[in-house]
Amino acid sequence: MVRPPALESWGPVHYDVIRSQAALGVPIVRFHQASLANGLEVVAELNDRAYSVATGFFVKTGSRDETAEIAGLSHFLEHMVFKGTERRDALAVNRDFDRVGAKHNAQTSEEDTIYHATCLPEYLPATFEVLADILRPSLRADDFETEKQVIIEEIKMYQDNPMMVAYDTSKEVHFDQHPLGRSILGTVESIRALEPGPMRAYFERRYSPANIVLAVTGKADWDAVVALAEKHCGAWKGGPAPRETVAPRGTCRFQAILREEDQQQTVVMVADGPPLESDDRHAARLLTMVLGDATGSRLYWELIDPGHADGVELSYQDYNNGGAFYTFLSCGPESTSENLRRVAGVYRRLMADGPTEEELDRARNKVLARLVIASERPMGRLMGLGYHWAYRREYHSVERELEIYRAVTTADLRRVLERWPLLPMTIVSVGPTTEVTPPAFWSSPQGELS
Amino acid sequence: MSKDLVQQHRFSNGLTLIAEPMPGVRSAAFSFLVPAGSVYEPAELGGGATMLAEWIMRGAGDLDSHELIGALDDLGVTHAENASATHTSVSAATLGENLVPALALFADVMRRPLLDEEEIEPIRALALQALQSLEDDPGSKVVLELRRRYFPDPWGRPSSGSPESVSAVTAEDLRDFHRRLFRPNGAILGVAGAIDWPALRDAVHELFGDWPEQADPTITLGARGPTRDHLHKDTQQIQIALAYPSVTIDHPQYYHARAVTAILGGYASARLFTEVREKRGLCYSVYSSYEGLKHQAAVICHAGTSTERAQETLDVTLAELKRLGQTGVDADELDMMRAGLKSSLIMAQESSMSRSAALAVDWYFLGRVRSLEEIRGALDALTPEDVSAFAAVQPIDEATIVTLGPKALDMPS
Numbered sequence: 001m002v003r004p005p006a007l008e009s010w011g012p013v014h015y016d017v018i019r020s021q022a023a024l025g026v027p028i029v030r031f032h033q034a035s036l037a038n039g040l041e042v043v044a045e046l047n048d049r050a051y052s053v054a055t056g057f058f059v060k061t062g063s064r065d066e067t068a069e070i071a072g073l074s075h076f077l078e079h080m081v082f083k084g085t086e087r088r089d090a091l092a093v094n095r096d097f098d099r100v101g102a103k104h105n106a107q108t109s110e111e112d113t114i115y116h117a118t119c120l121p122e123y124l125p126a127t128f129e130v131l132a133d134i135l136r137p138s139l140r141a142d143d144f145e146t147e148k149q150v151i152i153e154e155i156k157m158y159q160d161n162p163m164m165v166a167y168d169t170s171k172e173v174h175f176d177q178h179p180l181g182r183s184i185l186g187t188v189e190s191i192r193a194l195e196p197g198p199m200r201a202y203f204e205r206r207y208s209p210a211n212i213v214l215a216v217t218g219k220a221d222w223d224a225v226v227a228l229a230e231k232h233c234g235a236w237k238g239g240p241a242p243r244e245t246v247a248p249r250g251t252c253r254f255q256a257i258l259r260e261e262d263q264q265q266t267v268v269m270v271a272d273g274p275p276l277e278s279d280d281r282h283a284a285r286l287l288t289m290v291l292g293d294a295t296g297s298r299l300y301w302e303l304i305d306p307g308h309a310d311g312v313e314l315s316y317q318d319y320n321n322g323g324a325f326y327t328f329l330s331c332g333p334e335s336t337s338e339n340l341r342r343v344a345g346v347y348r349r350l351m352a353d354g355p356t357e358e359e360l361d362r363a364r365n366k367v368l369a370r371l372v373i374a375s376e377r378p379m380g381r382l383m384g385l386g387y388h389w390a391y392r393r394e395y396h397s398v399e400r401e402l403e404i405y406r407a408v409t410t411a412d413l414r415r416v417l418e419r420w421p422l423l424p425m426t427i428v429s430v431g432p433t434t435e436v437t438p439p440a441f442w443s444s445p446q447g448e449l450s
Numbered sequence: 451m452s453k454d455l456v457q458q459h460r461f462s463n464g465l466t467l468i469a470e471p472m473p474g475v476r477s478a479a480f481s482f483l484v485p486a487g488s489v490y491e492p493a494e495l496g497g498g499a500t501m502l503a504e505w506i507m508r509g510a511g512d513l514d515s516h517e518l519i520g521a522l523d524d525l526g527v528t529h530a531e532n533a534s535a536t537h538t539s540v541s542a543a544t545l546g547e548n549l550v551p552a553l554a555l556f557a558d559v560m561r562r563p564l565l566d567e568e569e570i571e572p573i574r575a576l577a578l579q580a581l582q583s584l585e586d587d588p589g590s591k592v593v594l595e596l597r598r599r600y601f602p603d604p605w606g607r608p609s610s611g612s613p614e615s616v617s618a619v620t621a622e623d624l625r626d627f628h629r630r631l632f633r634p635n636g637a638i639l640g641v642a643g644a645i646d647w648p649a650l651r652d653a654v655h656e657l658f659g660d661w662p663e664q665a666d667p668t669i670t671l672g673a674r675g676p677t678r679d680h681l682h683k684d685t686q687q688i689q690i691a692l693a694y695p696s697v698t699i700d701h702p703q704y705y706h707a708r709a710v711t712a713i714l715g716g717y718a719s720a721r722l723f724t725e726v727r728e729k730r731g732l733c734y735s736v737y738s739s740y741e742g743l744k745h746q747a748a749v750i751c752h753a754g755t756s757t758e759r760a761q762e763t764l765d766v767t768l769a770e771l772k773r774l775g776q777t778g779v780d781a782d783e784l785d786m787m788r789a790g791l792k793s794s795l796i797m798a799q800e801s802s803m804s805r806s807a808a809l810a811v812d813w814y815f816l817g818r819v820r821s822l823e824e825i826r827g828a829l830d831a832l833t834p835e836d837v838s839a840f841a842a843v844q845p846i847d848e849a850t851i852v853t854l855g856p857k858a859l860d861m862p863s
Contacts, residue, residue: 049473049474050800051797051799051800052797090728091724091728094723094728095786097718097719098717098719098789098790099785099789101788101789101790101793101794103797104718120792120797123793145731146728146729146730146731147731148731149732150727150731150733152756153687153731153732153733153734153754153755153756153759154734156756157589157686157734157735157754159686160685160686160687162586261685262586263582263585263586264579264582264583264585264586266586295519295529296522301516304576305508305515305572306572307571307573307574307575308575309579310576310579310580310582310583311583330583331579332579332582361524362523363523365523365524365525366523366526366528368526368545369477369525369526369544369545369548370528372476372477372545373477373479373528373544373802373803376475376476376477376801376802377797377801378800
C-alpha cells in the first residue's frame, strides 16, 4: 500500500495562514489519498469541525456498461446489494445502519453506482463495516425474485411521471445506438427476463476493487480510515474493469409521444456538451446558469416571467468521454411549438452575441455561493470528491473550485458555445398533443445558424 | 443548537428575530414567516396567497422586476418564496457578508412590492399551469387530496387553489390581501450561520422596526371531507394515502407520537418498509410521516403500487397499523428510532438553511427554541412501555383513506 503524505488543500501552508483561517471560522480541511494492494483507491477530505462523516463507494459501472440482454441490470444490482451478504440478510442490513442512525442510500447512473452513508463520527467503524460488507453481496435467488417486483414498481412509478418518460426517451433518441442512450431502469420486460447468473457474472466483472473508489468526507481520522479500508476491503479480489468509450454524437432528431391523460406538455431537448475530461466543464456550468437557471436566466425572462411556461431549465451533464446539455420544459399543450421557438431563439441569440460581462458575473456569484453552501455538509462534498478522483485522479478543494470559476471569462463561454453549439438539438415532446412543430433550424448544421 | 448561542429579540411591532451564530460556516440563511397563509383567503379566491408570493418578487422598492432579481443574483442569494396554509414565507441563503443586503431587498419585497398591474396575467397563467402540472404528478396529488379531506376547512385547502378560483382572483383582491395580512405582528425571522448578532439586530430594526401592525384575522372552522374516497385516473400505479389524528408539538406525548411514526415508517428497517417492501416486494416507496399544525396533527402514510398489488399493499399497511397498537414496540426499535432522530438533529447543525428553518418553526409552534439537550433528554426518557401504551390508543379507526388510480380498493368501513 502506498500512502503519500497528506496534501493540504489550501496549497502551500504556513502556520499563520492556518491560524487566520481558523480565526475567520473557515474550516481547515485536509486531503489524503492511498491505494490498497488490491487496487482500491481511498481518498478523503477531512474536516475536524464537521459534525458528521460521509463515506461512499464509487463503482465505475452503470447502464452504459450493459448490453440489450441485460438492460437495467446495474440498477437492479444496486438494489440487490442491500439484500444481504454471507453475514447479514436484508433486514439485518437495514437494521445495522439504522441502529447507529446512519443515513444510507445508493444511486445508479449511466456510468456510476454509488453507495453512501452519513453518520456521526463515533459510529464510523460500525457504519463502514456494514457499507463495506454489502459491497460483497450474496445475490440470493429468492431475494432476486422479490426485488424484481420492487424494480418493476419503480419502473411503473416513473412511467406515471411525464418528465421521467421524456428524459429517458430523449437520451434514447439523442444517443441512439451509443451506450449512453441505454435506459438506467430497463423495461418491465427486460427486468422480468433477468436471471441471477448474468448478474453474478456482471458483479464479478465490474465490482473489482480496481474499479472502485472509496471517498470519505467530514470528521474522521485518516489513519483510522485507512485501517478500516484495509480491514474490510483488503481481501476483495478482481482484476481491472476497463470501459471502452467512444465519444457520442447526438442525432438531433424530433419525437412526439402522445399521453392523453397528461394535462401539461413536457419536453426535453438535448445537445452534445463537453466530456468530464475537458477543462470546459466550469464554463459549461456557468453557461447553463446564464441561460437556464430557474430564476434570473435568459430562459426565465423569456418563458417564465411572461407566464408562457411553468418550468424551464438548462442543465449540463458530463459523462466519461461524453457530455450533454439538457433543456427541460413544462408548459400548456397549446403553446408548446411557440415555446420551442422561444427556447431556440434564446439559444440562437446567445450563440450569435455571447453573454455580457454582467450576466457572467451574476452566474458566477450564484455558482460560488451555492458551492460554499453545499460544501458546509460532508455529504455536499462527497460526490465531487469521489467523481473527481474516479475519473480525473484529481483533488480540488472548494477554494480551488472557486478559483477556477473566478477565472472563467466571457470568451471561454463563447468558445464552449462554438465547440458545443446548443442548436441543433434533439427534441422529445410528451403529453396530450402531438401537434408540436419543432423550431426552424432545429436540425440544421451549425453553419446555417448565422 | 446549544442554548446559549441562540439570540432572540422581539420588536415593539410584534416581529420576532431569532438567530444562532454557527461557528465554522461561511454561509448565512434566513427563514422569514409572515402570518399571511392561504387559510386567510376566502375559498372562492383560493390560490391568491400563492399568486401574491410570486407578485411581490416582481419589483419592490426602487427596483423593477429585472433589477430585483439581478440584485439578488449579484449577492448570490438562493431563495424561495411560498404560501403555505399558515404563512407566506421566504427562505434564503447566501454568504455571511451578503446577509444584511439580502434582508434589505426582502424588506422591500415584503413591505413595498410594486404590485404592477401588468404582471397579473402572467402570474395567473403560471398558477393555472402549476395546477395542471400537479394533475400530472399522482404521488403529490393524492397526498394533497388526502389533506383536503382529512383537515377541517380551511386547514386542508391546498394553497395552489383551483382553476376556478385562480381565474377569479383580481389584482385588487391581492392588493387587499397584502394590505391586511402582510404584517409584523406574529411574523418570525429565523437566521443562522455566519452572523454578527448585534449588527443583525440593528439592521433588522432599521429595516422592519417601523413596519405598522395590523389586526389579526379570524378563521371560521368548517367541516372535514369524506373519510373514504377514490379518484379515478388511468395511471400505471394506484396511489394510496391515509391520515389519522396525532398529538401536537406542545403535547406532553409529542415525542411518543414521533417515536411511533418513525417506528412505523420513518426509515429502512421501520415496519412498513420491512413488511410491505422488503418481505413482500409490493412497492418501491412506502413511508409514514408526522405532520403538525398548531392545533391539530396527523400521521400520514403513503404508498404507490400497481393495480393488481394495491389491495394487498393497503391491507398490509392497515394490518401493520393495527399490530403496532396491539403488540407495542420493543427496546431495540426504540433505540433505533432514537439513533436516527438524534443523528438527524446533529447533522442539521451543519446547515445554516436547516437551522434557520428550525429556529423559525420552533418559535412559531412553541414560542421558544428547543435545545439539542432538551430533545435528546425527551427521546432518552421514552420507554418501550409508555410508547407502546401510546401506540395502543392511537385513533387509527378515525383514519381518512384516499386512493388515486385506475381501480377503487376495498376499504375498511
